[in-house]
Amino acid sequence: MARSSVHVSYATVPMVIVMTVLCLFLANNVTHARMPVTYYVGGVYGWDPIIPMDTWARGKIFYAGDILEFKYDYLTSNVMVVNRTGYETCIANEGAKEYTSGDARISLPYGLSYYIGTYDASDCSAGLKMAIRAIS
Ligand SMILES: *[C@@H]1O[C@H](CO)[C@@H](O)[C@H](O)[C@H]1NC(C)=O
Numbered sequence: 001m002a003r004s005s006v007h008v009s010y011a012t013v014p015m016v017i018v019m020t021v022l023c024l025f026l027a028n029n030v031t032h033a034r035m036p037v038t039y040y041v042g043g044v045y046g047w048d049p050i051i052p053m054d055t056w057a058r059g060k061i062f063y064a065g066d067i068l069e070f071k072y073d074y075l076t077s078n079v080m081v082v083n084r085t086g087y088e089t090c091i092a093n094e095g096a097k098e099y100t101s102g103d104a105r106i107s108l109p110y111g112l113s114y115y116i117g118t119y120d121a122s123d124c125s126a127g128l129k130m131a132i133r134a135i136s
């Protein structure tokens with residue numbers, strides 16, 4: 001009995017070390033996972049057709065879960081999350097979601113998403129539109 005319990009406890013030591021190392025490794029991986037990045041859409045210009053918003057987005061690599069922060073004057077502008085038809089036609093589709101607060105934080109879904117400004121009919125065609133593809 002005593003012998004066998006001694007034997008078990010010695011055998012347990014390497015296992016404890018393995019588990020400890022494994023836990024440290026996993027914890028390290030978790031803490032080094034990529035944190036979501038917040039992007040201020042349009043940079044210093046904000047959500048504004050002063051520059052085409054697609055130009056701002058070009059060349060950036062977006063990940064699902066990143067945050068797009070749209071800053072705009074809520075008296076003169078809005079943000080609508082539309083589908084591809086809405087983006088192409090500059091007319092919000094049925095079911096599009098509108099943001100009117102002037103400061104919209106939107107979490108990027110995986111895949112393609114489309115944003116347009118529709119407060120003024122000419123905004124979207126002037127460049128207040130953006131298509132973004134987020135990877136996983
Ligand atoms: C966008 O939504 C409208 C309204 O629901 C729909 O008619 C249209 O086919 C959709 N476009 C796409 C590309 O899914």
